Amino acid sequence: MAEKKASDQNGATGSVETAARGDAALRRDLLRQMLLIRRFEERCAEAYAIGKIGGFCHLYIGQEGVGVGAISTLRDDDYVITSYREHGQAIARGMAPRAVMAELFGRVDGCSKGKGGSMHLFDRNLNFLGGHGIVGAHLPIATGVGFAIKYRGGDQVCVCFFGEAAVNNGAFHEALNMAALWKLPVIYLIENNRYGMGTALERASAINDIAERACSYDMPNEVVDGQDVLAVRAATMRALQRARSDSIPTLLEVRTYRFMGHSMSDAVSGTYRTKEELEEHMKRDPIVVLRLMMEQGDGWTEADTSKLDDEVKAVVQDAWDFADASPEPPIEALYEDLLVDTTS
Template identity: 55%
Template sequence: MVTASASDPKPVPTPDNVRVEDDDQPIATTAAELGPLYRQMLAIRRMEEASAKAYSQGKIGGFLHLIIGQEAVCVGATAALEKDDYVVATYREHGHAYAKGVSARAILAELYGKKTGCVKGLGGSMHIFDKATNFLGGYGIVGGHVPIAAGAAFASKYRDDKRVTLCFFGEGASTIGGFAEGLSLAALWKLPVVLICENNQYSMGTPVYRSLAVEDVSLRAVAHGMARDRFDGDDVVKVKQRIAEAVERARTTGEPTLVEVVTYRFRGHSMSDPGLYRTKDEVEEWKRRDPLNRSRARLLEVGMPEADIVALEDDVRAEIEDAVKFAEDSPAADEYKKYVIKEG
């Protein structure tokens, strides 16, 4: 175990130091429930790995923020939604888009800057949008999308359409005004939104203790009379169940919830980040709690045959290989004037 020295009052964010629950009892589930969740997480992992590889080959440009290590959060949370519900996410959103139903082909082609990308090569890694699945975007200005999520929820209240909006952001967003104002108005107007803070311990290279006076982000809800929750994000079934409670609250009472999910990203902030602000030991300790390994082991426990799991993994490999080939073979983006002003 990595521990803080006596002279350093601030603990390194190891699992033992920052996880919420001490006991680690597995949650009741079935292969039928967990199997598809594991598949989604694995597909996201493989898609992220494929994009990292393409980035290192110079086939993907700009900023590339990977979610490896945090997959259980977007997959579990999105699994608690109905199809018509909305998701609003950050620039680290490939996984959220995939979990909401955007294909790996459309995502990877977008990262490659191709015409067949989900936004025709206009957005790239940070700006994935998909109207068909109500994925309302990936946003590159930290915290600025929180009011947008509140706005989608406002529209649901205005029309009484019973939809719920999930808004994802990191703990680094909790220090900026967009988050504060979005939270404040969602609480005041009782907007059906679930605000999900993926606390991955680092705002770029800055650990929580150097950016937040109060490290429990969920406590911000208290000041607004808003419901809150806080739990560990390595068990995808737990994430699904706990987010489902908040989604149910939003759908039936219209009330928002601030949820903090404690997690950890295994890779750098972006591809250009060598991660010099943390030790290899720290990262390795978290990798021992890899949500994918945990889910795979659990699948065996709840009776999914190893052969079935391997078949699922082969299926994922084929899906991502196909998506990479699709992205590689797709025509270059060719349009940049058409979508500035909507005519008519």
């Protein structure tokens, strides 16, 4: 896709690529966010194993570059909506690791007061419209957010994350068709981690280059390397520009890989993918890709990484301690927030 001029988040003009690359401080922040999510998710696995987290728990390890890259380009008044593999996106959007961990522990200080759990993280103050648990269901919801933006004449954008398996679902078709038909400012961002649970993309989709699905809706689309956080930023910025200035939706196919099982009950490798395949993909760890770039260009050192790692580990430990100390919801909460008792 042709490079277009765009304003970066600091207001300076330059090529999208230049803005996406940012400066050393921005790259350090991206590395920090990805590392924080990585360490957070590792502790989630540990907490799950000892029963502090229950239910379904889907980890983001390996995919950090996607959420961090895309969300880092957004304004505070933009919207993010996503699926059930959303701990990383919530943190990237600015949700406190304490509030996320407390939610996973089912405690009252969780972002959804312990009512939602791993799959239903919400934060109204951050325009984080939730983790949604039914594959594909939040795609039409994102279309509706885009409709509301247009209805009000705003210039916000809604970014909708979902796995590649959702493209085979009717909701995907219905949502994208209406967004393109009505020209709504929505970025549909496929996190193509190659497996819908245990079913490989090529065993589920009649076409393997799923960005091409956008052609059915005459919608701009792009294939992006999801292990390169800066590439994700650049592609998202191009899509944002189309959405903000011309209210045109985009389908981004961001190619990534899940380093863990589908959920905590699924082996890391297993019946549906080989250890060799996993190891091959793990060579392109998004954290390592950025770190190497920084070591080459920013004078970043091993000692810097080590220091940053210690810092984020402390943040995660603090989140764990906070969640552990937070009380369970009071039993009266059972019937709270079922209905609003006002009318407008």
